[in-house]
Amino acid sequence: METLSIRAQRLSGDSSGFVSNYNLAKKNQYNSETNPTGICNLGIVENQLCxxxxxxxxxxxQTWKAYYNYYxxxxxxxxxxxQLCHLFEDILxxxxxxxxxxxxxxNIE
Structure with missing residues (x-):
């Protein structure tokens, strides 16, 4: 596993969950064109350089816009x-x- 850091390689020796999750993420990597619902590996979170x-x-x-939350x-x-005006125009x-x-x-409750 040359893509893992030395620390991660040491941890992966006795942490099978880490390795299996890493492999799942590696098989389903995010790509904006070919796999927009893929996984974005955040394994560098503790590295403040990036x-x-x-x-x-x-x-x-990000696909969710702030204006989706509120009118x-x-x-x-x-x-x-x-659209409501068009609907009422057709009906009335x-x-x-x-x-x-x-x-x-x-909305009146």
């Missing part, structure tokens, strides 16, 4: 309001199109 590069790479491959406005997501057969900017989507 910390900035690691953080930069993790931010680059940008209390009136609801604009695209949702637009209104003469003038509804304005999604003037509507709001709220």
């Amino acid at each position: 910390e900035l590069e690691l953080v930069k790479k993790l931010q680059f491959i 940008p406005l209390p009136t609801g997501e604009l695209t949702s309001r637009q 057969q209104v003469e003038q199109p509804l304005d999604p900017e003037s509507g709001s989507c709220v």
Whole structure:
């Protein structure tokens, strides 16, 4: 296992779980084009020399956006309001199109 550090090689001698997990990760490595759901090996976490590069790479491959967590406005997501307006226009057969900017989507419990 030439890819392991000397310390990791010593630990792997009596730690079969480490070796088996390492081998699983090695077989399913992350690649942005060929394997976007693969494993990103974070085995260098304690090595602060690569910390900035690691953080930069993790931010680059992040697929979840912060705005997925919250609506940008209390009136609801604009695209949702637009689709609701189109739906109501079709159902109600209104003469003038509804304005999604003037509507709001709220949840009343």
